[in-house]
Amino acid sequence: MEHGASSVPAALPYYVAFSQLLGLTVVAVTGAWLGLYRGGIAWEGSLQFNVHPLCMVIGMIFLQGDALLVYRVFRKEAKRTTKILHGLLHVAALIIALVGLVAVFDYHKKKGYADLYSLHGWCGITVFILYLVQWLMGFSFFLFPGASFSLRSRYRPQHIFFGAAIFLLSVGTALLGLKEALLFKLGTKYSTFEPEGILANVLGLLLVCFGVVVLYILAQADWKRPSQAEEQALSMDFKTLTEGDSPSPQ
Numbered sequence: 001m002e003h004g005a006s007s008v009p010a011a012l013p014y015y016v017a018f019s020q021l022l023g024l025t026v027v028a029v030t031g032a033w034l035g036l037y038r039g040g041i042a043w044e045g046s047l048q049f050n051v052h053p054l055c056m057v058i059g060m061i062f063l064q065g066d067a068l069l070v071y072r073v074f075r076k077e078a079k080r081t082t083k084i085l086h087g088l089l090h091v092a093a094l095i096i097a098l099v100g101l102v103a104v105f106d107y108h109k110k111k112g113y114a115d116l117y118s119l120h121g122w123c124g125i126t127v128f129i130l131y132l133v134q135w136l137m138g139f140s141f142f143l144f145p146g147a148s149f150s151l152r153s154r155y156r157p158q159h160i161f162f163g164a165a166i167f168l169l170s171v172g173t174a175l176l177g178l179k180e181a182l183l184f185k186l187g188t189k190y191s192t193f194e195p196e197g198i199l200a201n202v203l204g205l206l207l208v209c210f211g212v213v214v215l216y217i218l219a220q221a222d223w224k225r226p227s228q229a230e231e232q233a234l235s236m237d238f239k240t241l242t243e244g245d246s247p248s249p250q
Contacts, residue, residue, distance in 0.1 A: 008075060012223050015213060016073055022210040023062045029203045030057045037196040048107045053177065055100030056124075060131070060170040061207065063093035065214040068163055071225045072217055082225070087143055090135050097128060120176040127169045134162050164218055171211035175204055 034041060034050045041050040067089035074082045101124075108115050116125060141147045141155050182190055182200050190197045217223060 009220075009223050012072065012217070012220075015217050016069060019065070019069065019210065019213045019217065022206060022213060023065060026203065026206045026210050027058055027062055029199070029206060030054055033196070033199055033203060037199070043103070048103055048110075051103035052100045052107075053174075053181070055096050055103065056177070057174060057207075059093040059096030059100065060127070061174055061210065063089055063096065064131070064167055064170060065210060067093060068167060068214060068218060072223055075225050083142055087135070087139060090131075090138075094132060094135060097131075101125075101128065118180060120173060120180050123169070123173040123176060127166060127173050130162070130166050130169070134159070134166055164215060168211060168215065171207055174207055178204055178207075 030053060034054060038050050039047050041047055041054060043051065067086055070082055070086040070089065074085065105115060107113075116122060137155070138159055141152050141159070178200055182197055186194055186197055
């Protein structure tokens with residue numbers, strides 16, 4: 001019975017593999033778009049701006065999505081190991097996204113452009129701040145040893161909800177930025193099915209598909225990581241030590 005409860009659901013590996021194929025394709029198509037139609041990337045000169053979309057897609061979309069899937073993929077590993085991997089992927093996403101933000105702000109400063117005037121800019125900085133706060137809260141409650149069992153239990157549903165919500169907002173913000181970049185460069189030519197516009201539209205659809213697949217995997221209750229017997233015992237011991245509760249005879 002225990003073996004059946006901890007086995008991997010039959011369809012889960014296929015959905016996870018599909019999500020990774022989509023995610024890597026999103027990154028590759030982003031690179032192709034920037035290389036073919038925007039001149040590539042560089043930290044200096046006019047190509048510095050291109051660092052921004054590439055870093056945001058890698059960090060706020062691909063790596064953030066993978067961090068959310070950690071608890072579905074690593075079902076039998078030690079819970080603390082899984083937590084650390086989950087946290088590290090989010091750290092990597094934050095660092096890469098921060099590089100993307102620095103690139104665009106530095107580019108705007110050199111060119112004398114205004115910052116944060118568009119809907120994309122407002123949504124982008126809001127999502128990044130929410131993501132940073134989400135990580136700090138997650139670290140404080142789930143990795144830092146000072147949080148009590150009851151606090152962790154009460155905060156966990158909020159952490160899960162905001163994790164999925166921030167990921168969804170990240171995808172939406174990327175779509176806003178993609179549309180903004182196309183309108184700035186192509187203008188009215190966008191409606192004439194320019195090759196760059198078509199490729200960027202494909203990229204937008206891939207972003208949506210990646211987001212939908214990740215959220216679908218997260219939404220399946222029977223695909224959640226099952227609690228291991230030792231984890232349940234440790235949870236009861238931790239609760240007893242921190243709150244003075246007596247473990248249930250069950």
